[in-house]
Amino acid sequence: MKSNYKIKLLQNSIGKYSYAIFILLLFFISCDQEKGYELELPSHFPTPNIPADNSLTINRINLGKKLFFDPMLSKDTTVSCASCHFPTQAFSDTLPLSRGIHRNLGKRNAPSLLNVAFVPQLFRDGGVPNLEIQVISPLENPNEMGFKLRDAAERLSENDLYQKMSKSAYQREFSPYVLVRALAAYQRTLIGGNSRYDLFQFQNQKDQLSEGEQRGRQLFFNQKTNCSSCHEGVLFTNFAFENNGLHETYKDVGRAGVTMKQLDKFKFRVPSLRNVELTAPYMHDGSFANLEAVIEHYNQGGKQHLQQNPLIRPLYLTEREKADLVAFLKSLTHQN
Numbered sequence: 001m002k003s004n005y006k007i008k009l010l011q012n013s014i015g016k017y018s019y020a021i022f023i024l025l026l027f028f029i030s031c032d033q034e035k036g037y038e039l040e041l042p043s044h045f046p047t048p049n050i051p052a053d054n055s056l057t058i059n060r061i062n063l064g065k066k067l068f069f070d071p072m073l074s075k076d077t078t079v080s081c082a083s084c085h086f087p088t089q090a091f092s093d094t095l096p097l098s099r100g101i102h103r104n105l106g107k108r109n110a111p112s113l114l115n116v117a118f119v120p121q122l123f124r125d126g127g128v129p130n131l132e133i134q135v136i137s138p139l140e141n142p143n144e145m146g147f148k149l150r151d152a153a154e155r156l157s158e159n160d161l162y163q164k165m166s167k168s169a170y171q172r173e174f175s176p177y178v179l180v181r182a183l184a185a186y187q188r189t190l191i192g193g194n195s196r197y198d199l200f201q202f203q204n205q206k207d208q209l210s211e212g213e214q215r216g217r218q219l220f221f222n223q224k225t226n227c228s229s230c231h232e233g234v235l236f237t238n239f240a241f242e243n244n245g246l247h248e249t250y251k252d253v254g255r256a257g258v259t260m261k262q263l264d265k266f267k268f269r270v271p272s273l274r275n276v277e278l279t280a281p282y283m284h285d286g287s288f289a290n291l292e293a294v295i296e297h298y299n300q301g302g303k304q305h306l307q308q309n310p311l312i313r314p315l316y317l318t319e320r321e322k323a324d325l326v327a328f329l330k331s332l333t334h335q336n
Contacts, residue, residue: 036055036056036057037056037057037058037060037061037189038056039056039117039188039189039191040191041191041193042191042193042194042198042202042234043202044193044198044202044234045118045191045193045234045235046118046234046235048117048118048188050117050188051130051132053181054132054181054184054185056185056188056189057169057185059165059168059169060169060170060181060182060185060186061185061186061189062165062169063162063165063166063168063169063178063182063185063186064182064183064184064185064186064187065186066162066165067081067156067179067182067183067186068080068081068082068183068186068187069081069082070156071083072155072156072159073139073145073147073152073156074100074101074144074145074146074147075101075145075146075147075151076101076102076146078101079100079101079144079145081138081183083098084098084100084106084110084138084144085110085112085113088278089112089278089279090112090113090114090192090275090278090279090334091112091113091114091116091190092109092110092111092112092113092278092279093109093110094280094281095110095281095286096109096281096285096286096287097109097285097286098110098144100141100143100144100145100146101142101143101144101145101146102146104142104143104144104146105143106141106143106144107143107252108123108124108252108284108285109124109281109282109283109284109285109286111124111271111279112271112272112274112275112278112279113187113190114190114191114192114274114275114334115190115191115192115193115235115272115274116131116187116188116190117131117187117188117189117190117191118235119239119269120239121239121269122134123137123269124254124268124269124271124284125241125254125255125257125258125268125269126241126255126258126269127257127258130184131183131184131187131188132180132181132184133180134184135179135180135183135184136149136180139152149176149179149180150176152176152179153174153175153176153178153179156174156179157173157174157175159174162174166178166182169182170182192274192275192334193234193274193334194334194335194336195274195275195331195332195333195334195335196208196209196213196331196333196335197209197217197328197331197332200331208331209328209331210327212323212324212327213324213327213328213330213331214328215320215321215324215328216321216324216325216326216327216328216329216331217328217331219317219321219324219325219328220325220328220329224315225298225315225317225325226311227298227325229311230242230270230309230311231270231272231273235272235274236272236273236274236332237269237270237271237272237273238270239269239270240269240270241254241255241264241267241268241269241270242267242268242270242309243266243267243268243305243307243308243309244268244283244297244298244302244308244309244312245297245301245302245303245304245305245308245309245312246283246284246285246287246297246302246303246305247266247303247305248303248304248305250265250266250305252266252284252285253265253266254266254267254268254284255267255268255269263307265307266305266307267307268284273329273332274332274334275332275333275334276291276329276332276333277291277329277330277332277333278333282294291326291329291330292322292326295317295322295325295326296322298312298315299314299315299316299317299322300314301313301314301315
């Protein structure tokens with residue numbers, strides 16, 4: 001009897017230890033899922049600034065991605081973030097001005113979100129300092145999603161899956177805090193820097209660009225066009241605010257709406273040209289349907305607006321040179 005009793009004690013002890021080991025394994029698996037997510041950056045790209053209170057994890061990114069494609073974020077449940085930022089178009093729109101709830105027209109052309117993690121001042125007027133705050137504007141804009149942040153968070157908090165994902169990602173119930181940070185986390189993973197130009201320029205694969213594309217590259221980077229004076233560096237933008245002579249008169253005051261400075265009137269952020277092949281129509285109001293029209297605008301020297309950047313002047317390009325520039329710009333498209 002005593003021997004049988006000792007055997008049972010031993011079996012119980014093993015059972016308890018097995019259970020403890022099982023719990024520890026679950027703990028470590030959970031911790032592993034919450035390890036920092038490392039962005040897959042091209043070696044020649046800078047490192048983006050990521051807020052300390054919203055470091056990247058797999059759970060946060062997955063939650064943000066689900067939110068990005070969910071029309072429940074809009075007041076009438078018809079519009080998601082992806083309704084105006086199509087993945088196939090480098091996360092831009094195909095319309096000059098996007099349509100929100102009730103088919104309302106937006107104010108400006110929806111820009112690409114690829115590489116948005118590197119943009120220091122968001123929106124075309126630079127009115128927002130980071131992605132967490134940026135989320136609020138399209139959400140609450142009556143012509144876009146038309147939903148108060150608090151109300152949107154309250155609606156989604158009733159969803160069991162969102163509650164579960166929120167607790168895994170941020171260790172708290174779903175809330176406005178979680179909503180804006182998860183969306184920002186997902187958008188920071190949208191990186192596009194693996195183009196044929198990158199292979200040519202940074203990996204010495206000289207067969208990646210055709211002769212016409214190489215001629216266009218030389219034009220782009222020389223003083224005849226001055227393209228690279230504003231579209232500089234690996235991101236093809238200096239992030240400055242400029243007037244490019246798009247119109248003789250403007251309906252949109254641009255940067256001045258943020259700074260209230262006369263000198264900033266009708267100026268807009270210089271966009272990145274990466275993936276520009278995919279982001280038509282072009283300009284802050286989507287007024288150019290294709291790259292050929294964009295090149296012709298600069299070839300003509302703009303509309304000679306009073307605030308126009310003096311670098312923009314007639315270029316007197318030949319038809320072949322214009323075609324070569326378009327060809328080069330298309331070499332900046334990210335390859336999956």
